[in-house]
C-alpha cells in the first residue's frame with residue numbers, strides 16, 4: 001500500500017550546518033511513528049520540513065504520492081497535515097467550546113452548507129462536544145481559552161487539530177512543560193486518538209516508556225541522519241542506536257522517565 005507520507009533524501013542546510021541530512025522514510029496511513037534522538041539531532045527541523053515551515057534544500061516530500069515540498073504550511077494544513085504547536089487560530093477570549101466549534105464550522109463550511117437548518121447547529125455542537133470528550137476537556141468547555149492551564153491548552157490544540165480534521169498529526173513533545181498531574185492526562189488523550197484508529201501520528205518525545213508503549217515504529221535521528229527506523233523492539237536491540245544514543249549520550253533518567 002502507498003504510504004500516506006514519504007520523504008526522499010530530505011535535506012536542509014543552515015549555513016554550513018546540515019540539520020537534516022538525506023532522510024528517507026515512509027509512513028503508512030494510520031501508523032504511529034515516534035522520532036527520537038539527542039538534542040540538536042534535527043527532530044523539530046524534520047517536523048518543520050514536513051509541515052512546510054521550512055523548505056528542503058535537497059530531496060522531496062510526498063503526501064499520498066504527490067510532491068508537497070513546494071507547498072506552503074497553510075496549503076499543507078489544508079491537505080491534512082496538522083501541527084500541534086502552531087495553531088494560531090485559538091481565540092484567547094473565546095471559550096473552549098466556541099474555539100473548537102469554530103474549527104469544526106470552518107472545516108464544515110468548506111465541505112457543505114450545514115447551517116441552513118437548526119438541526120445542523122445541534123449536530124455541530126454535538127460534534128464539538130464529542131471532540132472535547134475525546135481530549136478529556138469537556139468539563140472545561142465553558143472556560144475562556146486564555147485561562148486554561150498549560151496542559152489544558154495543549155489539549156485544546158489537539159482538539160483543534162481533530163476539529164480541523166487533520167489526518168496527519170505532528171506532535172512535538174506534547175508533554176513538555178507540563179505538571180506531573182497533567183502528563184498522564186495528555187498521554188491518555190494521545191492513546192485514545194491512536195485507539196480510535198483514524199489518524200496518522202508522528203510524535204517527537206523524550207519519554208522512552210511512552211514511546212515504547214504507543215509506537216508502531218520508531219525512527220532515530222543522530223546529527224541530522226536517520227540511523228535507524230524499525231519496530232520498538234528492533235530499535236531497542238539496535239547496536240548502533242545503543243552506541244550513538246540510548247547507551248552513551250543519553251541520561252538514564254530521561255530514558256526511564
Ligand SMILES: Nc1ncnc2c1ncn2[C@@H]1O[C@H](COP(=O)(O)OP(=O)(O)OP(=O)(O)O)[C@@H](O)[C@H]1O
Pocket residue numbers: 014019037038039040041042043044045046
Ligand atoms: N532556523 C535555524 N537556523 C539555524 N540553525 C538551525 C535552525 N533550526 C535548527 N537549527 C539547528 O539545526 C540543528 C537541529 O535542531 P533541531 O531543533 O531540529 O533539533 P532537535 O532534535 O529537535 O533538538 P531538541 O531535542 O533539542 O529539540 C541544531 O543544531 C539547531 O541549532
